[in-house]
Amino acid sequence: MTDTSCIEIPEESSSEKVQQIDLLYKCISKLKEADRVLITLVLDEKPYEQIAEITGITENNLRVKIHRIKKELTEIFHKYARL
Structure with missing residues (x-):
């Protein structure tokens, strides 16, 4: 049995996270306005029932x-991630 308590898993640096979040918002900005509203409500963790209403x-x-x-969004994200 291996003791894994001392194994460190490298975390992304905060600057990498910020870059990914910026990229996500850039991708969201490429969506149609109605789609941006819907995905924003989902990201705000509104229940689907409430969003539908x-x-x-x-x-x-x-x-x-x-x-x-x-x-x-996934397609747009991969397009920008390759640049």
Whole structure:
């Protein structure tokens, strides 16, 4: 049995985290306005029920939209990450 209590896992430096957060916000800014509003509400940890009520769409439709927005954000993020 190996003692893992002294193994240190390197953490990202705070400047790397800040760069990733800046990149995320840059990617979000590339979305359509309605998509930016939805993803911002999700990032603010609002419950889907509340977001659906705020936006006037069904929860099921909201879930589909959020899934598509996340997919688009991932594509935009990878595009910028390669630059």
